[in-house]
Amino acid sequence: MTNNLTRSRVLQLYKRLIKLSHTWQAVDHPAKTAEERLYIRNETRSLFRKNKHVENANELEEHIREGEARVELACHYKNPYPRLVNLPTYSLPPSHNRIRYKSEYEVEDMSRPIYLKSYEIKEETSDNEEPSKT
Amino acid sequence: MLKTILRHGCRLRSVVNMRFSAPLCNNIHTLTPSNVQANGQIWPHVFVSRRTRMIDQFVKDAGQMRTSPPLTPRDIESRVLRICNEYDKIQEANKNKITLVTHFMNDLGLDSLDHVEIIVALENEFGFEIPDADYDKLYTVQNVVDYLIKKMNVTDRSKTTVSSAPDPRYDDHHH
Numbered sequence: 001m002t003n004n005l006t007r008s009r010v011l012q013l014y015k016r017l018i019k020l021s022h023t024w025q026a027v028d029h030p031a032k033t034a035e036e037r038l039y040i041r042n043e044t045r046s047l048f049r050k051n052k053h054v055e056n057a058n059e060l061e062e063h064i065r066e067g068e069a070r071v072e073l074a075c076h077y078k079n080p081y082p083r084l085v086n087l088p089t090y091s092l093p094p095s096h097n098r099i100r101y102k103s104e105y106e107v108e109d110m111s112r113p114i115y116l117k118s119y120e121i122k123e124e125t126s127d128n129e130e131p132s133k134t
Numbered sequence: 135m136l137k138t139i140l141r142h143g144c145r146l147r148s149v150v151n152m153r154f155s156a157p158l159c160n161n162i163h164t165l166t167p168s169n170v171q172a173n174g175q176i177w178p179h180v181f182v183s184r185r186t187r188m189i190d191q192f193v194k195d196a197g198q199m200r201t202s203p204p205l206t207p208r209d210i211e212s213r214v215l216r217i218c219n220e221y222d223k224i225q226e227a228n229k230n231k232i233t234l235v236t237h238f239m240n241d242l243g244l245d246s247l248d249h250v251e252i253i254v255a256l257e258n259e260f261g262f263e264i265p266d267a268d269y270d271k272l273y274t275v276q277n278v279v280d281y282l283i284k285k286m287n288v289t290d291r292s293k294t295t296v297s298s299a300p301d302p303r304y305d306d307h308h309h
Contacts, residue, residue: 008266011250015266018254048247 006060010048013067017044020071027078040080047118062117069115082115210282214275217255223248234276249273260286 021041026033047067054060074080087093088111094100112120211234218224218232224242238244238252253272257264260282264272272278 007246011246011269012266014247015250015254018251022254022258045247052245052247 006057006064009064010060010067013064013071014044014048016071017067020074024080036080040074043080051118062114066114066117069113073115082119085111085113085116087111205286207279207283210286211279213259214256214278214282217259218252218275221248221252221255223251232275234279235274237274239273256282262286 017040021037021044024033024037024040026036051063054063070082073082088107091104091107092098215232218236223244224232232242236242238249239246244252249269249272253264253269256278262285268281272281
């Protein structure tokens, strides 16, 4: 279902990342240039392959945004590793003793940055998973 | 001061145009008084040895601007096959069996992302950008070779390149 435009955007993003992995220079720790280049290359390969089967247009758009955000952040801060986030302020970690209301889910959804989209852990729900189309 | 230098330089032009071998160059240098005058006065023999060393450096630099040997189709084929073999996603069983008619996706089981990586490697090897619109044409090794031949205007008969660099076979007398 992916039309050619999104497909070419995805491939361009991939190409940009591969080229970045060839020319990356580590500024903070110059001895780790090779390690960071390998990290960039392996990260792009694994995440692009993990999300290869996304069909929903909105999700696809968000994943492209995620890729572009990570590239821009890496180039700007000279650091390819994403900055991890924790729970938002004034919230509690989920626990089975406590009911989480919808507002709490919404706050947590809004606090998650786009560049960590591939790392989200979905809570186990009782919905059936849709069969993935290749 | 400058006039003195120029006068010295002009007088020595015939000497300066010769190419001195390294031992002779060292001998010339040792003919000078032990400490080179640091107050700016340039002795003729010091001037000569410095100029020959500069000229040797220029010759070496010009040699590095030598054009690459003219490409033949066989050369392009071997380079493309080498790059395909170096790609680490390809299974070991297929590695040395890549021929001209191999299709990246059907025969080697690669997907479009791997295809992009191979094309980026080819771009790095041959030194020019391949536009995105042409990716669809490059699914088999034969297509890649033909495309590169067309882009780089490679002809079958090798043209003799005329360059002003000296012959590399006769460069040894500087060592």
